[in-house]
Amino acid sequence: xxxxxxxxxxxxxxxxxxxxxxxxxxxxxxxxxxxxxxxxxxxxxxxxxxxxxxxxxxxxxxxxxxxxxxxxxxxx
Amino acid sequence: xxxxxxxxxxxxxxxxxxxxxxxxxxxxxxxxxxxxxxxxxxxxxxxxxxxxxxxxxxxxxxxxxxxxxxxxxxxxxxxxxxxxxxxxxxxxxxxxxxxxxxxxxxxxxxxxxxxxxxxxxxxxxxxxxxxxxxxxxxxxxxxxxxxxxxxxxxxxxxxxxxxxxxxxxxxxxxxxxxxxxxxxxxxxxxxxxxxxxxxxxxxxxxxxxxxxxxxxxxxxxxxxxxxxxxxxxxxxxxxxxxxxxxxxxxxxxxx
Numbered sequence: 001x002x003x004x005x006x007x008x009x010x011x012x013x014x015x016x017x018x019x020x021x022x023x024x025x026x027x028x029x030x031x032x033x034x035x036x037x038x039x040x041x042x043x044x045x046x047x048x049x050x051x052x053x054x055x056x057x058x059x060x061x062x063x064x065x066x067x068x069x070x071x072x073x074x075x076x
Numbered sequence: 077x078x079x080x081x082x083x084x085x086x087x088x089x090x091x092x093x094x095x096x097x098x099x100x101x102x103x104x105x106x107x108x109x110x111x112x113x114x115x116x117x118x119x120x121x122x123x124x125x126x127x128x129x130x131x132x133x134x135x136x137x138x139x140x141x142x143x144x145x146x147x148x149x150x151x152x153x154x155x156x157x158x159x160x161x162x163x164x165x166x167x168x169x170x171x172x173x174x175x176x177x178x179x180x181x182x183x184x185x186x187x188x189x190x191x192x193x194x195x196x197x198x199x200x201x202x203x204x205x206x207x208x209x210x211x212x213x214x215x216x217x218x219x220x221x222x223x224x225x226x227x228x229x230x231x232x233x234x235x236x237x238x239x240x241x242x243x244x245x246x247x248x249x250x251x252x253x254x255x256x257x258x259x260x261x262x263x264x265x266x267x268x269x270x271x272x273x274x275x276x277x278x279x280x281x282x283x284x285x286x287x288x289x290x291x292x293x294x295x296x297x298x299x300x301x302x303x304x305x306x307x308x309x310x311x312x313x314x315x316x317x318x319x320x321x322x323x324x325x326x327x328x329x330x331x
Contacts, residue, residue: 015124050161070119070121076094
């Protein structure tokens with residue numbers, strides 16, 4: 001079942017797709033934990049703002065947020 | 077030594093990290109090339125994959141200066157965003173501005189490239205734009221404050237080599253900042269030729285990554301670039317219509 005917070009479905013748009021948040025996912029740090037990502041290798045943009053790495057723990061994730069998680073890949 | 081934006085590099089080869097058959101070959105090719113500068117791209121992390129993989133895991137990135145590109149951008153705004161995302165990694169302050177204007181030829185959009193370069197220079201980046209071989213555009217980019225100019229030899233990944241040496245040499249002669257021949261290099265001969273024209277460096281990827289033996293080709297490119305540079309510094313002889321004997325024409329012994 002999808003969790004709600006204040007009656008709203010806790011859903012964000014993550015890398016172009018709808019993504020349901022776990023109830024304990026309150027911050028970007030929590031989101032990274034939920035996704036099981038090594039935070040050293042990614043860069044996060046929330047609602048078109050790049051978020052500094054050291055601010056993940058105090059940056060809240062809200063329903064409806066647009067989150068992009070990117071990383072480096074091979075290229076020329 | 078190659079100097080870009082206050083940084084100094086022993087190698088004049090800038091190597092791309094894309095399209096290698098596997099991570100081990102990529103790592104060995106990078107090693108064999110003895111490059112100091114690696115290029116790469118910014119893409120979505122596959123957050124929905126069961127197994128998370130880091131495509132650059134085999135490379136010890138801290139040993140290199142990193143040159144992220146803005147490949148995928150079609151507008152200045154998209155390029156600026158990708159550059160800022162790359163810098164937010166805390167691993168680099170250089171950027172290869174790449175704004176593609178045509179999907180078939182992958183030729184750069186000159187207007188968007190200029191706009192992106194201007195914005196990124198204001199934002200404190202070390203800016204290396206991928207550009208066509210147009211001299212006037214190169215001049216405009218240099219006037220904006222770009223730290224190097226990177227004209228294409230021929231279309232990206234085409235391996236056609238240097239199609240217009242005259243246009244490239246006009247750029248090389250007139251720029252104060254380094255000129256790095258980027259895109260289209262197919263063989264060591266192409267890379268050596270670029271350096272003999274007086275280029276300050278060569279950026280290539282497919283020529284190594286898609287070679288039958290990428291590791292051997294990486295070494296070949298390193299040697300070709302060194303040879304081409306030495307040849308340029310030495311100054312080649314003029315071309316003449318007729319032969320000039322290398323051996324003395326007097327004192328010839330006849331029975």
